[in-house]
Amino acid sequence: MMRNNTLGLFSSALLAVLFGTAASQAADTAPRNPESNPDKNNGKLQLEKVVENVYAIVGPLGNRTPANLGNNATFGFLVTPEGVVLIDSGGTYKGAQRIHQAIKSVTDKPVKFVINTGGQDHRWLGNDYFKRQGAKVIASKQAVVDQKSRLKDIYFVLSNTAGDKAIEGTVESYADIQFDDRYELSVGGVKLQVVHPGAAHSPGDAYVWLPAQKVVFSGDIIYTQRLLSVMAFSSSKSWVHAFEAVAALQPEHVVPGHGKPTTLQTARQSTYEYLTTLRNKVAEFMDQGGVIQDVSKIDQSQFSYLENYDSLKGRNVQQIYQEMEWE
Ligand SMILES: [Zn+2]
Numbered sequence: 583m584m585r586n587n588t589l590g591l592f593s594s595a596l597l598a599v600l601f602g603t604a605a606s607q608a609a610d611t612a613p614r615n616p617e618s619n620p621d622k623n624n625g626k627l628q629l630e631k632v633v634e635n636v637y638a639i640v641g642p643l644g645n646r647t648p649a650n651l652g653n654n655a656t657f658g659f660l661v662t663p664e665g666v667v668l669i670d671s672g673g674t675y676k677g678a679q680r681i682h683q684a685i686k687s688v689t690d691k692p693v694k695f696v697i698n699t700g701g702q703d704h705r706w707l708g709n710d711y712f713k714r715q716g717a718k719v720i721a722s723k724q725a726v727v728d729q730k731s732r733l734k735d736i737y738f739v740l741s742n743t744a745g746d747k748a749i750e751g752t753v754e755s756y757a758d759i760q761f762d763d764r765y766e767l768s769v770g771g772v773k774l775q776v777v778h779p780g781a782a783h784s785p786g787d788a789y790v791w792l793p794a795q796k797v798v799f800s801g802d803i804i805y806t807q808r809l810l811s812v813m814a815f816s817s818s819k820s821w822v823h824a825f826e827a828v829a830a831l832q833p834e835h836v837v838p839g840h841g842k843p844t845t846l847q848t849a850r851q852s853t854y855e856y857l858t859t860l861r862n863k864v865a866e867f868m869d870q871g872g873v874i875q876d877v878s879k880i881d882q883s884q885f886s887y888l889e890n891y892d893s894l895k896g897r898n899v900q901q902i903y904q905e906m907e908w909e
Contacts, residue, residue, distance in 0.1 A: 625641075625642055625647055625649030625650030625651065625653070627639045627640065627641050627653060627657075627680060627681065627684050628640040628641075628842075629684050629687060629688070630842065630843055632658070632795075632797055632835050632837060632843050633795050633797060633835060635660060635661040635662070635772075636658070636659075636660050636661075636792065636795055636797050636835075637658060637659050637660075637661075637688060638656055638657070638658045638837045638842070638843045639656065639657040639658060639659070639681060639684045639685075640656050640841070640842050640843075641653040641654055641655050641656060641657070641704075642654045643807055643808040643840060643841065643889045643890065644808075644889070644890065645743055646673060646703075646704075646739070646740060646743035646744040646748075647743065647744060648744055648745045648747060648748050650677075650744070651672070651673065651674050651676045651677035651680060651744060651748045652672065652673020652674040652677045652703060652704060652707065652740055652743075652744045652748060652749075653672050653673050653674075653677040653680060653681065653704060654673070654704060654840075655670065655673075655702075655704040655705070655802075655839055655840055656837060656838055656839055656840055656841060656842070656843075657669060657670045657671075657672065657681055657704075658670075658790075658799045658837045659685055659693075660769075660772060660774070660792065661688060661689045661691060662691075662769045662770025662771065662772045663770040663771065664691075664694060664769050664770030664771075665691045665692045665693065665694035665695075665769065665770065666685055666689060666691050666692065666693045666694060666695075667693075667694065667695045667696075667697065667769050667772075667774065668681070668685065668693050668695070668696045668697070668712065668717070669696075669697050669699060669790050669799040669801075669837075670696075670697070670698060670699055670704065670705045670706070670708075670801070671696050671698065671705070671706055671707070671708030671709045671711065671712050671719070672704060672707065672708030672711075673703045673704040673707050673708065673740065673744065674703075674707055674708065674740070674744065674748055674749055674751075674752045675707075675708065675710060675711050675749075675750070675751035675752040675753070676748060676750065676751060676752075677704070677707075677708055677748070678707075678708025678709075678710075678711035678712060679711060681708065682711070682712075682715070692715065692716060692717075693712050693715055693716075693717045694716075694717060694718070694769060695717060695718055695719075695720060695767070695769060696709060696712045696717045696718070696719045696720070697719075697720045697721070697774075697776055697788070697790055697799075698719060698720070698721035698725055698729075698757060698788075699725075699787060699788050699789065699790065699799065699800075699801025699802065699839065700725055700728075700782075700783065700784040700786055700787040700788065700801050700802050700839075701724075701725045701726075701728030701729045701732060701784040701785060701786050701787075701815075702736075702783070702784055702802060703736045703739075703740060705725075705801065705802070706719075706721065706725070706729055706756075706757075707736070707740075707752055707754065708752075709754075709755040709756070709757070710752070710753045710754070710755035713755055713758075718758045718759060719755070719756070719757040719758050719759070720757055720758070720759045720760075720761070720765060720767075720776060721756070721757035721759075721760060721761075721786065721788070722760065722761055722762070722763075722776075722778035722786045722787075722788050723760045723761065723762055723786070724778060724781070724785050724786030725757075725778070725784070725785075725786025725787070725788065726756050726757055726760055726786065727785070727786065728784055728785045728786045728815065729754070729756060729786075730756070732815065733754060737749070761776065761778070762778070763777065763778050763779075764776070764777050764778070765777075772792065772794070773792070773793060773794060774790055774791070774792060775790070775791045775793065776788055776789075776790050776791075777789055777791065777827070779803075779823065779824040779827035779828070780817075780820040780823055780824050780827075781816070781817040781820040781821070781824070782802060782803045782816070782817065782820060782821035782824040782825075783801075783802035783803065783810065783811065783812075783813070783816050783821065783839070784802060784813075784815055784816065785815060785817070787801050787802055787803050787824060788801060789801060789803055789824075789827075789828050791831055791833070795835075796831075796832070796833055796834040796835065797833060797834070797835040797836075797837065798828055798831055798833040798835070798836055798837065799837045800828055800836060800837065800838050800839055800849070801839045802839035802840070803821070803824045803825055803828055803839065803853070804825065804828065804836060804838040804839060804849045804852075804853045805838055805839060805840040805841060805852060805853055806836075806838045806840070806841030806842065806844050806848055806849055806852045806853070807840070807841035807842060807852070807888065807889055808840055808841060808888050808889035808890045809852075809856070809885060809888040809889065809890045809891045809894045809895065809898070810840075810852070810853055810856060810857075810894075810898075811890075811894055811897075811898065812897070812898040812901040812902055812905075813901065814901065814904075816901065816905075817905065818857050818860070818861055818901070818902050818905055819861070819905065819906075819909065821857055822854065822857050822858060822861070825849075825850075825853055825854045825857070826854075828846075828849075829846060829850065829854070832846070833846055836848075836849045838853075852885075852888060856882075856885050859882075859884070859885075860880070860882065860898065860899060860902055861902060861906070863880050863881075864877065864880065864899065864902050864903050864906055865906065867880060867903075868903070868906065868907075874900060874903050874904070877899050877900055877903045878895075878896045878899055878900065880899050882895045882898075882899065
């Protein structure tokens with residue numbers, strides 16, 4: 583397929599840099615919700631308690647920058663009597679160190695497991711740091727395939743956004759435990775289910791469900807506060823189903839892949855409604871003979887309250903158009 587050739591991958595990386603730069607500028611200069619905008623504190627991570635022993639670590643909503651060390655996402659962890667389970671290891675070695683500092687502010691217990699919820703850099707490039715601390719890493723097989731296949735692009739974008747100083751010390755390291763669709767584990771008496779419901783933002787996306795706490799860590803299946811990003815490697819069709827799988831759990835707390843912990847209701851508005859609305863509008867546009875050159879005219883303004891709206895809306899609708907041409 584056309585979008586899988588080398589040129590396509592390379593140009594998508596370039597696009598990501600261009601759009602990403604615009605996104606971080608938009609976030610720096612015109613925050614829509616200044617008081618709740620994590621971009622304002624120079625890339626620092628915000629620790630938020632979700633329920634007893636369960637925490638979110640909320641990073642900036644904008645792009646990778648030298649200050650945020652590639653940690654432009656939301657991470658999370660669970661403290662058990664046996665040790666810590668971390669969800670996503672950060673975008674760089676130094677970024678992983680910063681995540682570890684946030685964990686250490688809560689507990690001295692070691693990080694026993696790290697779960698990578700997808701193939702994007704901030705989900706896994708900090709693995710090497712945590713493995714050196716003795717952690718075992720868990721990811722879906724699809725996520726590992728994706729991580730390996732996009733490695734060059736990932737470093738290219740990181741280098742052009744976070745910069746080479748932020749990347750120093752980073753070594754790619756892949757999951758010790760790889761699963762097809764589902765992996766269950768019990769750590770210190772706490773049960774976790776890790777599920778790959780199909781492709782979403784990236785081909786190997788997974789969520790982590792704590793059934794007793796009714797908390798879900800959604801990875802990039804859910805974005806709140808900022809506009810989600812549809813990339814050449816995303817699948818908007820399957821993403822809709824992945825969201826439905828998370829919704830079927832009826833979580834009381836959603837820790838999204840980007841943004842602060844929230845409710846399913848809010849997650850539905852910013853992720854599910856966006857994807858389904860856009861897919862419906864693009865289908866209608868194609869039925870009327872609309873061409874890709876005009877597709878960015880489709881009105882998305884009901885989502886303009888989300889950060890990065892101006893910089894990402896054009897690419898998102900173009901990606902969905904290209905994807906739907908093949909459906
Ligand atoms: Zn992400």
